[in-house]
Amino acid sequence: MTMPDGPSGARPSTRRRLAAALALAALVAAAALVVLALLTDPLAMVAGVLLVVLAVLAGWTALVRRGARRAVAAVVAVAALLSTVGVLLLAGSVLRLVAVVVLVPLATAAARVAIGRDLAPEPSAARAVGPARSGVLLMNPRSGGGKVGRYDLMGAARRIGVRPVLLRPGDDLRALAEQAVAGGADVLGMAGGDGSQALVADVAHRHGVAFVCVPAGTRNHFALDLGLDRADVPAALDAFGAAVERRIDLALVGDRVFVNNASLGAYAAVVRSEAYREAKLATAAAMLPDLLGPDARRPDLRFTGPGGELRHTSDVLLVSNGAYRLSRLNGFGTRERIDGGRLGVVAVTVDRARDLTTLLAAEAGGRLDGFRGYRAWTVPEFEVRSADPLLDVAVDGETLQLPPPLRFRSLPGALRVRTPVDAPGAAPAAAAPAGVRDGVTALFRVLRGRPAR
Incomplete structure (x- = not known):
């Protein structure tokens, strides 16, 4: 597999300009279908949205609770999803839904061809x-x-x-x-x-x-x-x-080299489980009530935040070799470059009284960076302190228990x-726009015969 044609900064080819036109047309068509659905049957659309929200809330409750509450929440989540399908069928919106499902991936694929490598930074000293x-x-x-x-x-x-x-x-x-x-x-x-x-x-x-x-x-x-x-x-x-x-x-981290990231908190605890390698999703679901549920014990992680303030805890702390562009916690995204001489730091802190459902919605929508408890910054060095004698750390996917303080640094x-x-x-x-707005701007530039950046 190769990247689309055209070196970064070159005038886009006719193929890329046509792809930009197709991507923009597909985006407009998908948006128009959504607006049409709202105008023709607003009650059905509102009901559908409410049912989806109910399914999300119930699904999260099923993940972070145990016993009878988990069983009841799981039943409610399934019922809400089935009801959503029923509302769409009664409203005659299935064809519109299918069309949107087809148009959005089409727009994404065409945009990738159109933008090519224009947004990718040139690697240093290649x-x-x-x-x-x-x-x-x-x-x-x-x-x-x-x-x-x-x-x-x-x-x-x-x-x-x-x-x-x-x-x-x-x-x-x-x-x-x-x-x-x-x-x-x-x-x-x-x-x-x-x-x-x-x-x-x-x-x-x-x-x-x-x-x-x-x-x-x-x-x-x-x-x-x-x-x-x-x-x-x-x-x-x-x-x-x-x-x-x-x-x-x-x-x-200490004297151990890593190429991707080291994670502490909830994710590190899940990875440390012996069952994780064979059944990742099932293991995470079984452990989440003890990690993020209302009665969960917060990890004792003390570190300096992006503004120089002392932070006393975080549910997930990720220190990476270069800054990640994160949309979700599962998978940990990708990095624009790994030659900038900086560590990327991401801290996710959940207020269990009001943030769990918001976090789930942000995770499901690929907008983790919009969650109120999300912070990201870069530093050349980073230290994590704790009163615990050992900390669970997942380093490039392998689990360790290390004594604090943990000292991280970049080797440029x-x-x-x-x-x-x-x-x-x-x-x-590196090759993709940071968001929809940046993507649309890049597509219009390519359509006019200019590089995406």
């Missing part, structure tokens, strides 16, 4: 480099449900002259990476999840050798923000050949990373 002289690829065969074997990465590495090293039960991944460098490797790659990527990237950074990320894990957030195509795992091996190299940041430009010449090259947060 340069073309030749093939690796002695490349080594470390591989975790258990990551991502067995992607290493499924894509025959061992055979693919050998065919391009890269030495594969398979991680076996009981092996020390850091020791294998150190041995590879000691054996003369000038490019060190890792095929596995983000925790493994961070460990091997740390070894590459300490020895000054280049690093290649192969997205063979489950979610591969690091690969996404490097601008790799996560769906084409073998294509990442092309970075061992003629490639693009740039410097990116790493981050530290610490890692030389190589990516294939024909990789997409930009994270979704």
Whole structure:
């Protein structure tokens, strides 16, 4: 998969201008259908909205309560959803609803083609480099449900002259990476999840050798923000050949390197559960009453906020290697860049008396940054203190218990990373507008024959 045509800043092609026209037309049509529905049958639309709100409230209650209250709330949520469908059927609004459901994704897809890479910042100090002289690829065969074997990465590495090293039960991944460098490797790659990527990237950074990320894990957030195509795992091996190299940041908590984020509070507690790996949603639903319910104990997390004020708690605290553009807590979004020398910090604090339903609505609508308890800022260093002897911390998806204070800092430009010449090259947060208003403005610019930025 490649990004739409046209380098950033170039005059948009006819194809992109037509895509901009299609995206704007689809957005206008979808908005018109919604307005028409309100005008022709306002009572049905109001009833539908109220039923959806009831379903959201009841659904959240079912998540954060236990016992009979959870069962009753779940029944109410299902009944409200079924009633919503019934109201739409009686009002004859199904076709309009289907049309809107079709038009919105159409507008999104056309907008992506139209805007292309115009909004993506140019990576700092990117340069073309030749093939690796002695490349080594470390591989975790258990990551991502067995992607290493499924894509025959061992055979693919050998065919391009890269030495594969398979991680076996009981092996020390850091020791294998150190041995590879000691054996003369000038490019060190890792095929596995983000925790493994961070460990091997740390070894590459300490020895000054280049690093290649192969997205063979489950979610591969690091690969996404490097601008790799996560769906084409073998294509990442092309970075061992003629490639693009740039410097990116790493981050530290204590003396442990991470490439994505470290999270504390409710999310870290869920990830720490032994059942989380096998049943993420079910585990979260089972634990939420104890984490965000009205009787839940708040984590003791003390830190300095964006205005220099001392904060005494937060239900979710995320410290990241570069600032995330967050729409929801699940998945943690993407970053525009990871070469700015800054940590991103996000704190979400819930007033259990009035904020739970608002948080759920913001999460469901992809507007987490509009929630009143949401704060985001950037710093070069960050410290978390606590009276608790140990804090649950999820570092790149792996759970740890660390004694406070936790000291985080950015390592600007610490890692030389190589990516294939024909990789997409930009994270979704870098290539996409920040909101609807910015998106419409960008589309009008492209339609007039100008770059989106």
